[in-house]
Amino acid sequence: MNHMYETALLAPARMAKADAAAIKAGISSLELMRAAGLAVAQAVSRHWPRGAVVVLCGPGNNGGDGFVAAEQLRQWGWPVRLGLLGERSALKGDAAHYAKRFQGRIEAFGPQLLKDATVVVDALFGAGLSKALEGPAREMVQAVRDSRLPVCAVDVPTGLDGATGQALGDTYIRADHTVTFFRKKPGHVLMPGRAWCGAVEVADIGIAASVLGDVGLDACENAPVLWSDVYPWPQLDGHKYHRGHVLVVGGESMTGAARLSAMAAARVGAGLVTVAAPEPVWPIYAAALTSVMVHSLSDAEGLDTLLADTRMNAIVVGPGAGASEATRQHVLAALATRRATVLDADAITAFAPEPASLFRAIRGPCILTPHEGEFARLFGQVPGDKLWRARQAASISGAVVVIKGADTVVAAPDGRAVINSNAPAWLATGGSGDVLSGLIAGLLAQGMAPFDATSAAVWLHGEAAQAFGPGLIAEDLPTLIPSVLRALYESVCQIRAL
Ligand SMILES: NC(=O)C1=CN([C@@H]2O[C@H](COP(=O)(O)OP(=O)(O)OC[C@H]3O[C@@H](n4cnc5c(N)ncnc54)[C@H](O)[C@@H]3O)[C@@H](O)[C@H]2O)[C@@H](O)CC1
Ligand SMILES: Nc1ncnc2c1ncn2[C@@H]1O[C@H](COP(=O)(O)OP(=O)(O)O)[C@@H](O)[C@H]1O
Numbered sequence: 380m381n382h383m384y385e386t387a388l389l390a391p392a393r394m395a396k397a398d399a400a401a402i403k404a405g406i407s408s409l410e411l412m413r414a415a416g417l418a419v420a421q422a423v424s425r426h427w428p429r430g431a432v433v434v435l436c437g438p439g440n441n442g443g444d445g446f447v448a449a450e451q452l453r454q455w456g457w458p459v460r461l462g463l464l465g466e467r468s469a470l471k472g473d474a475a476h477y478a479k480r481f482q483g484r485i486e487a488f489g490p491q492l493l494k495d496a497t498v499v500v501d502a503l504f505g506a507g508l509s510k511a512l513e514g515p516a517r518e519m520v521q522a523v524r525d526s527r528l529p530v531c532a533v534d535v536p537t538g539l540d541g542a543t544g545q546a547l548g549d550t551y552i553r554a555d556h557t558v559t560f561f562r563k564k565p566g567h568v569l570m571p572g573r574a575w576c577g578a579v580e581v582a583d584i585g586i587a588a589s590v591l592g593d594v595g596l597d598a599c600e601n602a603p604v605l606w607s608d609v610y611p612w613p614q615l616d617g618h619k620y621h622r623g624h625v626l627v628v629g630g631e632s633m634t635g636a637a638r639l640s641a642m643a644a645a646r647v648g649a650g651l652v653t654v655a656a657p658e659p660v661w662p663i664y665a666a667a668l669t670s671v672m673v674h675s676l677s678d679a680e681g682l683d684t685l686l687a688d689t690r691m692n693a694i695v696v697g698p699g700a701g702a703s704e705a706t707r708q709h710v711l712a713a714l715a716t717r718r719a720t721v722l723d724a725d726a727i728t729a730f731a732p733e734p735a736s737l738f739r740a741i742r743g744p745c746i747l748t749p750h751e752g753e754f755a756r757l758f759g760q761v762p763g764d765k766l767w768r769a770r771q772a773a774s775i776s777g778a779v780v781v782i783k784g785a786d787t788v789v790a791a792p793d794g795r796a797v798i799n800s801n802a803p804a805w806l807a808t809g810g811s812g813d814v815l816s817g818l819i820a821g822l823l824a825q826g827m828a829p830f831d832a833t834s835a836a837v838w839l840h841g842e843a844a845q846a847f848g849p850g851l852i853a854e855d856l857p858t859l860i861p862s863v864l865r866a867l868y869e870s871v872c873q874i875r876a877l
């Protein structure tokens with residue numbers, strides 16, 4: 380199977396096409412709904428002790444899934460209350476079919492349903508939600524929020540746009556657990572959706588992955604399956620130059636940033652790492668670094684002189700650099716070599732007055748790693764969701780663009796894109812972005828292609844932060860890379876051995 384199919388993300392419109400393709404291939408829509416509702420009932424019984432469950436059903440197929448789940452839970456002996464938004468006679472198709480099979484009582488829709496409940500199943504609206512919630516639906520969502528009851532959402536929490544991860548109106552369900560079908564939707568991993576879905580479970584409802592051949596996909600969720608085949612594990616017959624040489628251009632006042640970047644490049648496996656340190660502060664870098672080499676860069680010696688050593692095959696400019704003319708010149712010198720170049724932080728900000736001059740200079744492999752603030756400085760206010768904005772920026776700049784955050788998006792100029800979902804909140808700490816730039820460069824130096832290297836680095840970065848948890852500071856991240864790599868290596872080897 381195409382690896383991209385495994386972690387494909389399908390926006391609701393494309394998911395509807397996948398449903399239609401599966402139905403055309405022979406599975407009935409009733410079977411799909413039955414499997415979906417059963418998966419929801421199983422999730423509820425797995426995650427909560429048997430108790431008073433309230434199933435809130437909407438007027439469409441999301442509500443249909445709710446009827447199936449409610450009947451299943453009832454048969455398993457759960458005390459079930461069910462409220463339907465709208466008239467039962469207005470239900471159509473599959474939802475009407477399963478409403479008829481529900482053996483319990485359909486109660487008046489309203490916040491009184493929540494009294495004495497222990498868990499809520501949100502089957503109000505799913506992929507079909509197309510406008511802000513109003514009237515009784517809105518009141519109910521607000522009541523569920525106020526009740527602080529645990530929620531299991533069907534497909535997507537009501538109020539969330541599955542395509543963008545944004546709210547369609549002013550209120551929405553915050554779920555503890557979300558059961559979605561066939562594949563995740565971008566809204567499950569893009570913020571704030573990622574935070575509202577709780578744990579997301581993908582249920583197999585009988586749709587074959589092969590439908591994606593015709594249906595396509597909107598992006599992928601970042602995962603090792605996408606790049607582990609091309610991960611540059613060291614070889615017995617290799618030597619350090621086979622593993623590349625990263626040059627990190629250091630700054631004069633914030634010397635820690637370049638050191639963090641350099642340490643990360645070394646830990647992720649670059650054969651050699653050099654920091655080019657401004658002459659006056661060379662002793663600071665030299666005293667702090669051991670295996671990483673430090674080159675004293677005088678004002679008179681341009682970066683191009685140092686880069687005459689063509690073994691330096693990946694360059695980082697930006698961490699702690701200062702948004703100065705000197706940084707601009709360093710960026711242009713690095714890009715002129717057409718070697719793999721990571722531009723972070725001040726290297727991005729330095730081009731804020733004239734972004735086009737940066738884009739013109741990008742002729743070889745280049746990765747831009749802005750956070751939202753730096754992104755706006757370079758690309759302005761691009762409308763649309765984060766996935767769209769990253770793709771636009773990659774197309775405009777000719778670089779792989781990483782928009783960082785709890786939902787880091789990596790997009791390539793050719794349209795490929797991944798959304799990363801493993802970063803814990805602990806990662807939001809000063810200097811962690813500097814580490815990321817080094818991880819990317821370290822993988823580029825070892826010959827990984829820019830989009831793969833960046834996706835892999837973003838994932839390793841998130842895993843490292845997860846492994847540490849609370850109290851993380853940026854210095855910890857490089858030291859956590861070995862255990863993350865070991866676990867990845869062992870899992871990849873196991874897969875190969877199968
Ligand atoms: N074969 C399929 O298509 C399957 C669909 N499934 C379920 O079906 C869901 C999608 O079903 P639907 O397309 O019926 O959509 P929903 O059940 O999410 O919404 C129902 C309808 O409500 C209307 N609506 C939209 N926004 C509204 C608002 N703010 N206020 C009032 N009405 C509004 C729209 O006409 C929409 O079609 C999925 O999320 C999933 O839960 C599952 O049963 C699996 C199989
Ligand atoms: N809420 C969050 N949850 C998870 N990761 C986050 C969150 N906020 C930021 N990050 C990650 O933390 C890192 C911060 O990078 P950056 O803003 O460049 O910081 P610095 O310049 O201090 O190194 C990025 O990798 C980003 O994706």
Ligand SMILES: [K+]
Pocket residue numbers: 441501502503504505532533534535536537
């Ligand atoms: K829902």
